[in-house]
Amino acid sequence: MLRNIAFIIGYYFYLLLVKTCKIRLVGFNEVEEYWRQKKNIVFCCPHNAILACFIGVDSVHRPNVVLISSLSQDGELVAKLLIKRRFEMIRGSSSRGAKKALLELQKAAKLGKSVGIAFDGPKGPPFVPKRGIVACARVVDGPIFFIHAHVTGSRIWGLKKELRVNSWDRFLIPLPFSKVSVHFEKIPDKSEMNFTDDEQYEKFVLKKVEERTTELYKHIYKK
Template sequence: MRFELSDLKLLGSRVSTTSSDQPENPVNVSWYQWIWVFPLALFFRLWLATLRIQSNFKPQTDAAGPVILILWHERLFITPLIGQIFLDRRITALISTSRDGGWLAAFFKIMGLHAVRGSSSKRGASALIELARNVKEGRNAGITPDGPKGPRRVCKPGTVVLAKLTRRPFLLAGINFHHAIKLKSWDQFSIPLPFSKVEIHFETIPHPQREEDNEEVALRIQNRLNEISGI
């Protein structure tokens, strides 16, 4: 899969290359750590199966083509279930290069999701290109636009760049957990309690035009995602 020069120019100043606490090379789970990944994945698969899902969205058929799934980082736990219930095409998720990202990538692999490792600050351009290739090959993309380290509920412009590269629509997922465990993390990561109700409000937004300002589009996505999330 090749990109035109005009496509690659979209990656220019809109993807940050400043330093952060994310390693340049992705940290992966070692072979002996997989011993823990399998039982944890099985445990959470059973956990997810108990949730009572309510949604305004009918399962998407393969003919609809790939989308760019957008949800806040704090709702990441529900991603595998969204893929299983609502989307025919496999999800490729953008996951950070950190050690935590390595565990998440391993967990997602068992749950049937593919991972591209990178962020807006490390391996940003190469990660977006790889993710765009996956979309153009027919897979859905999954992005938490405020990840991997925040600010919380702030959409970064790299999300918009991906839509311009692939010319595929956004699928916003506003998620409300009725009863959940809330962790003391930067995003207040939430895990819905077993057998609790989860409301998911989906909304499709057409891909932005090349001439549109990335920051302005990102702000519109941010505001709309907050609205359908009940924030």
């Protein structure tokens, strides 16, 4: 009963954000170009910014994208909300349901679908990406885009723009009438970096994502 109430409150708060936040997408034109070429993409973002990222892409055209959500109770609520908002879901994480999720992802890839994943979820450590993002890229045979989101201000002067939850990831909650900027950054692929070894490329991707995330978000852990 309490979880149902939490879902209803969360869903209508999410709708309020979608309706009132001013969204700025940076680099999304490159994503659209890949889609015009009928190529699949792996989107990865830090767990702390997933709500802001979803708000940013909720209303844009997103053909054939599936999202991976954990099997935790929190993951269940997130999946339920996003399904209601017309997102497709695959359930599983590095700790639970990984094999089943990979099989579903393989089926989705064959249908020409891209995939989105929070790379340091569901429990962290923060900013440290799981190897699954590279495995996803191999399955869908497409580039990796690192997504990060930030609340840059409020549309109403004097109104508070965001909250940070005191959780392991310092989860970001944009507030109604805030300005949200969502950035799409392509990670160089194996051929661009002249890597011939898969393991070497995997280390490069994981290091690149961790370093970029730390650069952008390390300030949220300062008191």
